[in-house]
Amino acid sequence: MNDIAAAPAARPEILREPVSTATFGIVQKPLSFWERVTNLGWVRKLALLVVIAVVWEVYARQLDNPLLFPTFSATVLAFFHGVFGGDLFTKAMTSLRVLVMGYAAGIACAAVLTVIAITSRIGTDLLELLTSMFNPLPAIALLPLALIWFGLGTGSIVFVIIHSVLWAVSLNTHSGFLAVSNTLRMVGRNYGLRGLPYVARILIPAAFPSILTGLKIGWAFAWRTLIAAELVFGVSSGSGGLGWFIYENKNQLEIPNVFAGLFTVIVIGLIVENVVFRVLEAKTVRKWGLQS
Amino acid sequence: MNNGTTAAPLLAVRGVTLQYKTKDHLVTATYRVDFDVQRSDRFILLGPSGCGKSTLLKAVGGYMKPIEGEIRLKGEAVTRPGPDRMMVFQEFDQLLPWRTVKENVMFPLRATGRLPRKVALEKAMEYIAKVNLTGFADNYPHTLSGGMKQRVAIARGMAMEPDILLMDEPFAALDALTRRKMQDELLSLWEGTRFTVLFVTHSIPEAIKIGSRILLLSPHPGQVKAELDSLPVDASASAISALEQRIHSMLFADAIEETTTTEKVTA
Ligand SMILES: Nc1ncnc2c1ncn2[C@@H]1O[C@H](COP(=O)(O)OP(=O)(O)OP(=O)(O)O)[C@@H](O)[C@H]1O
Ligand SMILES: [Mg+2]
Numbered sequence: 001m002n003d004i005a006a007a008p009a010a011r012p013e014i015l016r017e018p019v020s021t022a023t024f025g026i027v028q029k030p031l032s033f034w035e036r037v038t039n040l041g042w043v044r045k046l047a048l049l050v051v052i053a054v055v056w057e058v059y060a061r062q063l064d065n066p067l068l069f070p071t072f073s074a075t076v077l078a079f080f081h082g083v084f085g086g087d088l089f090t091k092a093m094t095s096l097r098v099l100v101m102g103y104a105a106g107i108a109c110a111a112v113l114t115v116i117a118i119t120s121r122i123g124t125d126l127l128e129l130l131t132s133m134f135n136p137l138p139a140i141a142l143l144p145l146a147l148i149w150f151g152l153g154t155g156s157i158v159f160v161i162i163h164s165v166l167w168a169v170s171l172n173t174h175s176g177f178l179a180v181s182n183t184l185r186m187v188g189r190n191y192g193l194r195g196l197p198y199v200a201r202i203l204i205p206a207a208f209p210s211i212l213t214g215l216k217i218g219w220a221f222a223w224r225t226l227i228a229a230e231l232v233f234g235v236s237s238g239s240g241g242l243g244w245f246i247y248e249n250k251n252q253l254e255i256p257n258v259f260a261g262l263f264t265v266i267v268i269g270l271i272v273e274n275v276v277f278r279v280l281e282a283k284t285v286r287k288w289g290l291q292s
Numbered sequence: 293m294n295n296g297t298t299a300a301p302l303l304a305v306r307g308v309t310l311q312y313k314t315k316d317h318l319v320t321a322t323y324r325v326d327f328d329v330q331r332s333d334r335f336i337l338l339g340p341s342g343c344g345k346s347t348l349l350k351a352v353g354g355y356m357k358p359i360e361g362e363i364r365l366k367g368e369a370v371t372r373p374g375p376d377r378m379m380v381f382q383e384f385d386q387l388l389p390w391r392t393v394k395e396n397v398m399f400p401l402r403a404t405g406r407l408p409r410k411v412a413l414e415k416a417m418e419y420i421a422k423v424n425l426t427g428f429a430d431n432y433p434h435t436l437s438g439g440m441k442q443r444v445a446i447a448r449g450m451a452m453e454p455d456i457l458l459m460d461e462p463f464a465a466l467d468a469l470t471r472r473k474m475q476d477e478l479l480s481l482w483e484g485t486r487f488t489v490l491f492v493t494h495s496i497p498e499a500i501k502i503g504s505r506i507l508l509l510s511p512h513p514g515q516v517k518a519e520l521d522s523l524p525v526d527a528s529a530s531a532i533s534a535l536e537q538r539i540h541s542m543l544f545a546d547a548i549e550e551t552t553t554t555e556k557v558t559a
Contacts, residue, residue: 181383181385183381183383183385183386184385184386184388186353186355186373186379186381187379187381187386187388189355189372189373190353190373190374190375190377190378190379190400191375191399191400191403191404192373192374192375192403192404193403197403201403202388205388205390206388206389206390208390284390287432288389288390288432288434289389289432289433289434289435290389290390290434
């Protein structure tokens, strides 16, 4: 018994009047310039990019073998040469045009498929079956078949891009739909919404974080598939894209140009990820508090 | 049990049995429940946890079909959810996160095509003012506190001016202080418009404070145990505690029965 601590001794009561809020205003301390700059995500990323470029430059200079690994400066030079003097810009535009066509068509197919899946049980089965069958299938493996069906040209590439986008986007969208809280579903039905208006006004915005993830993955898959497909048969299509540009320059041992081609792919990827998707995110899921 | 009102009820629940079918169980949530709600009633469903109050409210909302019996609103059988029975849920996530407070209140008015945009906005602002949130009309729900979100949900339900407002423990997730304030606010809102509300709770004091009539349900599966008049708002503290005692003993009697039966089973 005597190892139990004694109860605290009696203490006086404390009563205070809170200070009127008018007297202290908003308590804030301005951040230093350095803190404000390093708070910007793009500044930090830009710093990382500079570090990577420097490491590249130093390593390539030490290696001193432009055929194997050209320096960063040589690559940038080749890039500007390609853009302003050569046909790098038109090649990139050709690639982007095909890419956007395939991407948009893939998203449209995914939208149809998931709407069917969400409105009927057999549709759900169909989506689950199709995605488990085709999602593991690399798009590039379908290229030979596509060439027979659609011939050499844009049609075949668009087909394989649709394949690579469709399953990733549908899978994410559908699982996003399934994760919408029961309360929100009941709220939507309470308003008498059914069918397409219900999907458009309740399910899609509620599942938007997953849909956005699907769109990002789909975009990356589309890029990979496109470049791979162009490497395979840019050979016979007259106005090949970036993949063809890389392939051609490799054959002529213009290795800085090969790097410039890869560089272009990376730059476009960076811009889309950090500008397009970033803005989309800020205007939707971040503003709504669905994602921090 | 009926206090003699002869007017056709606004909501008539007759012999309603509700069941859940799960993979390997058939759960009876309520068994042959009857009650009538009159216009401008503050009708309370009171009972212990798991007695099927939420299930009953879902059935009135049109989300569930009774196994037997029927639910009629203004004489018409309830078959599906609709904006004539607006629901206020217990959960804080019932507001659409992608719409501001103002847009959340406007949304059902617009989605049902009931009002043109401008009129809907005016009506929304009017009800937002009633729940004292005018300063937050342009905020997104994730920037509001729990109590504020529930007030928006109530404003949204009331702005639709439904035949009946269905509320499933809307204050249960709030702290005691906010809860008291919200109960007072609900009562003063009711004084203003005399809407009809069907309110679920498992708190006896809340039932007495908010309700004009109280339906007492027995533990699982829910059956009607009693239907009582509540007390006027200005009732004396002793009258309130007497009614509390009475209701408490009704619920408590069940608890004893339950324990004795389980004892018999285990013995
Ligand atoms: N989705 C469901 N599937 C199967 N059984 C359910 C489901 N929802 C509720 N039940 C069962 O139905 C019965 C009544 O549940 P209900 O949610 O209506 O209770 P309640 O009175 O609202 O309780 P509480 O006060 O705790 O909210 C419970 O026994 C519960 O197990
Ligand atoms: Mg409940």
